[in-house]
Amino acid sequence: MSDRPVATSLGTALAGQFPVSPNNPCPFLRALVANGYVGGHVVPLSQLAETIGAASGETGSAQTRVRIATRVIAGIANGLGPASVIRSATSGAVLDELRDGPLDKHGGGSRILDAEAKVHDEQIERLASFGKDCKDPSGGIETGLTAKEIEAFMAANIKRDGDAARWYFPILMKGEWPVLLKILGKGEGETRYLSVAEVRTLFVERRFPERITARLPKPAAPRM
Numbered sequence: 001m002s003d004r005p006v007a008t009s010l011g012t013a014l015a016g017q018f019p020v021s022p023n024n025p026c027p028f029l030r031a032l033v034a035n036g037y038v039g040g041h042v043v044p045l046s047q048l049a050e051t052i053g054a055a056s057g058e059t060g061s062a063q064t065r066v067r068i069a070t071r072v073i074a075g076i077a078n079g080l081g082p083a084s085v086i087r088s089a090t091s092g093a094v095l096d097e098l099r100d101g102p103l104d105k106h107g108g109g110s111r112i113l114d115a116e117a118k119v120h121d122e123q124i125e126r127l128a129s130f131g132k133d134c135k136d137p138s139g140g141i142e143t144g145l146t147a148k149e150i151e152a153f154m155a156a157n158i159k160r161d162g163d164a165a166r167w168y169f170p171i172l173m174k175g176e177w178p179v180l181l182k183i184l185g186k187g188e189g190e191t192r193y194l195s196v197a198e199v200r201t202l203f204v205e206r207r208f209p210e211r212i213t214a215r216l217p218k219p220a221a222p223r224m
């Protein structure tokens with residue numbers, strides 16, 4: 001695999017959103033790009049850290065930790081070589097060149113997004129099959145995954161990947177679904193859960209729930 005992927009195609013845009021490249025495989029970043037919170041190509045690490053810090057809803061030193069973690073992850077996301085790391089640190093992370101980078105598990109994750117960034121609904125159903133009925137703090141019952149079920153889901157993903165799974169995949173995964181649970185989860189403590197309906201909206205519609213967008217500054221609007 002070359003250090004820099006050749007394809008940086010613009011990708012598709014959903015109605016009223018910015019286009020997102022298929023070479024951006026992260027559902028969280030895809031929604032940030034689609035809704036104009038960050039650009040789709042080179043994004044300075046400081047801007048990425050600030051945006052994700054705000055989205056996390058954390059304040060004070062907890063938000064500082066989120067910002068630092070984001071800088072570290074985004075700083076190596078386009079390649080581990082010195083040239084790549086320096087380029088990320090000085091110009092920014094290249095969000096439409098994340099595919100085939102060091103964080104890409106090539107099918108070792110949920111497989112909800114394929115290599116062309118198409119959403120596979122049957123994989124969202126599979127995610128749901130790990131969940132259970134959860135009590136929505138604002139009323140009603142819905143299918144969701146608590147930290148425990150997310151652990152089981154991630155372990156099953158590694159198992160499904162068989163010999164292709166690398167030793168460090170479980171480490172990468174800790175920065176994906178468990179962090180999404182932290183940011184998007186409903187409820188507190190052991191009962192905090194990730195709503196499958198909201199995961200579907202994130203992947204399919206590239207949208208965050210309003211309680212998350214309320215934490216973010218007003219984004220750029222796409223030209224109609």
Ligand code: HEM
Pocket residue numbers: 025026027028029048052070073074075077093098099101103104105106107108109110111112113175176177179180183
């Ligand atoms: C709070 C911030 C973030 C959250 C909640 C988040 C969450 C996720 C989730 C849930 C996945 C899906 C994994 C799967 O399908 O199994 C993912 C994948 C990915 N994320 Fe993020 N992410 C965040 C920040 C970032 C950052 C800053 C980068 C790099 C600049 C990044 C790069 C990736 C990549 C490359 C993948 C694809 C992994 C794969 O397909 O194996 N993410 N992320």
